[in-house]
Structures are given as structure tokens and as C-alpha cells.
Amino acid sequence: MPPMSMPLEGKVALVTGASSGIGEAAALCLAEAGASVAVAARRAERLADLVGRIEAAGGRALAIAGDMMVEEDARRAVEETVASLGAIDVLINSAGVMQVGGIEGCDTDLYRRVVDINLMGTVYTCAAAVPHMVANGGGDIITISSLAARKGGAMTNAYSASKHAVNAFTDGLRQEVGGKNIRVTTLMPGATETEVADNIVDPGWRTAIKAHVAKDGAVKPRDIGEAIVFILSMPRRTNISEISIRPTIDTSA
Template sequence: MAGSLQGKVALVTGASSGIGAAIAFALAEAGATVALSARRTDRLAALVARIEEAGGKALAIAGDMAVEDDARRAVEDTVAQLGRIDILINSAGIMDSGGIENANLDRYRQTIDINLMGTVYTCAAAVPHMLKQGVGDIINISSLAGRKGGPMTSSYSASKHAVNAMTDGLRQEVGNRNIRVSIYMPGATRSEVAESMPDPTWREMIKSHVNKDGVVEAEEAAAVVVFMLSMPRNVNISEITVRPTIDTTA
């Protein structure tokens, strides 16, 4: 594997499936050495093997991004074992259903902890290394839900609104020191995002939404990330929204 990211070191969270796994493979294909983090160690091992079979370099670092020590360790282990961290992709996240009325507050907190705080933990750990290096890229995977709300998706939407606000604030903090920070908001993209949803009705609804004909494939989403990272250093695509062509009103 060789390409526009030759010599770069990347950490991808949520790399065991879906968009995260596709991004990790695409970064390796573009020449980066990739550290992969997620909870499912068997999935990580399989992806490392796939990357290496294709001629790339990858390292598995198991962890739960909702746990601060795990999230920080993913960054520190990347630097310790690979020498630096040029790229951080925060793709770890869950989707949940439910509104405020009769809300399951434990599930609400879990959504915030994984989607928002997991992103905060890794960013806080990575930024000092990037500042010391004098260069870096952070792309946080948000959602179209970060631009709107819904009666039964308030925890997910709230978490993604918060990710957007935090990410743009970070861009303004460190952008003038050669660290590019970006928000990537995908629409319907084929993934396993519905699998963690406990409500069977909403689980099937979201499953149908992300698997309908014409959705964005995970590999297509990953190609967008490589494009963003391949731009000249004076160009920061600070936020990007990618929808399937079929979703004209979303």
C-alpha cells in the first residue's frame, strides 16, 4: 500500500465495524500506519490481518472509548508503539432511541459518554502530541442528527450536537498551529449502528434506513475522509455533510 498519506500514523476509534473499519482500511491503503481501537478484539484482529494481507501496517489497541483511561491509553499506546500520532479519527459511537418522557437515564448517559466524552478524551490526549510535532489532523464523525432533533432520538441528537460544538471550538483553539480539526456528518450509511438499540421497533426502522437501496457505502464514506486528509495543509475542510442522493429532504 502506498499513497497520499505515506509515512503518517493514524488512530481510528470504533474501528471494529462500519464506517470506522472502512476508514481504517482506506487510511492504510493511502499509506498510513493505522492503530485500531474498539471493544471487539476479534474484529480488530481480523481487520489488522486484512490490512497486512493488502500490504499495509496496522496495530490493534482494544478499549472502550467511554472509559477515560482506555481512551487516553489508545492515544498513548499509538505514540509509544508507532512513534507519533498524525491523524485521529473518532468514529466510536452508538445510536439510541427514546425521548425525555420516561427516559432511561442510564442509556441516555451511556450515549453521551460514548459519543461525546469518548471523543473529548482522545482529543485531549492527542492534541499535546500534535502540538509538539507541529502538525496533526482530527476528524470527528458526527451525524446529520447533529443538525436537527427528533422526538425519539434526543440523546443521540444531543450527543452529536455537542460533538459538533466541541469540534468547532477545538478547531478555533488549535487551527492556527497547523492542526486541522473537522466535523464529518454522514447521512444514511450502511453500518451496524442499529444493533445496539434496545427498542425492537426503532432498531428495525434504523436498520431499514441504513440498508435501503442507494445508501452511502462505508467505503465511500472512508474515501471522503482520505480526500479531506489529502488536501494541502492550508486547506481545512472544517465540516462536511455527505448524504445519499436519494435523501433529498433529510
């Protein structure tokens, strides 16, 4: 049995949305725990820097540039992981996007993009990864959702709806593949210091969400990365099916 400091030694993980925030932190924490890590995202230069940091620390990493809302790119990320690193034991679905705005006068293309990335990107990678995990006798899938999946909001329709769907899909997947030794987890962060607001079209909401995720006491991406390693380190008989992580100072439901 590997030492506790390297509980994932010998494992191969693919992390989507790895160019920043939770995905980047997850990749670093997985590598520190002993896993070989493939990192996928659209920003190739950031992936190259991340791979360099992992390798400089003695780890093994692979950069795969691609857009997870494009099914071909998502499936290619899984296949390149297997071809280059030999397997896919762990899939971390962290690619995601947020837009804010109500339904009156909305740009439905923005709604479609949020759903395509948050939900369909997750569907694409899972559909590609599960057959490999079944063939290898098991695996782990952790999907990054949000506490927004537990509520709605007058102006967060697209984001909340997509995350509700992500939760439903992920738990359905857990029930489908649990008997094949594939553990599936929905991880729902609260306010976490990431770049999630950077692409919000509405400037007022962009400023507000930036302030929300940078507030005093906000969760750090590394906190989520360490939680991921904890989930993966549990005995195989144990599936942490759902976990919420929020700032200590946030006592809201």
C-alpha cells in the same frame, strides 16, 4: 512528494470505533493511502481480523482493545499508538452509539451512555492526542458526527443532543488549535450502511433504523473512508472544517 495513490505515506493514524462500519472502512482506506493505522474498539477479535487484512495487503497496523467511553482506555489508545508506531498524525473519532426513545419514562442511563461515548469519548481522545500533535508540529482530527446534529427528533433526543454537542466541541477545537497547524473536521454522514442499530434497546426502533440504514441508495462505509482520505490529502493551508455526506436520493434538509 509521495505519489497520488499514497498521499498519506509516512503518516500514523488512530481510528476509534474501528471494529465495524465507518471506523473499519476508514482504517482500510487510510492504510491503502499509505498510513500506518492503529485501530481501537471493544471487540478485540474483530480488530485482529482487520489488522490481518491490512498487513496482508502490505500495510502496517496495530490493534488496541478498549472502550472509548472509559477515559483511561481512550488515553491509552493514543499513548500506545505513539509508543508502537512513533507518532499520531491523524485521529479519526468514529466510536459512537445510538439509542432511540423519548423523555417520558426514559432510562436516563441510556442517555448517559450515548453522551459518554459520542461526546466524552471524543473529548478523551482529543485531549490525549493534541499535545502530541502540537509537539510534532501539526496533525489532523476528523470526528464522525451525523446529520442528526442538524435537527432534533421526538424520539431521538439522546442521539441528536449528543451529536449537536459533538459538532460544537469539534468546531471549538478547530478554532483553538488551528494556529498550531492542527486541522479539525466535522464529518456528518446521512444514512450509512453500518451496525448502528444493532444495540438499540427498543425492538421496534431497532428494526426501523436497520431498514433506514440499509435502504436502496444508502451511503456505504467505504464512501466515508474515501472522503476521509480526500480531506486529509488537501494542502495544509486548507482545512475542510465541515462536510455532509448523504445518499443522493435523500433530498431532505
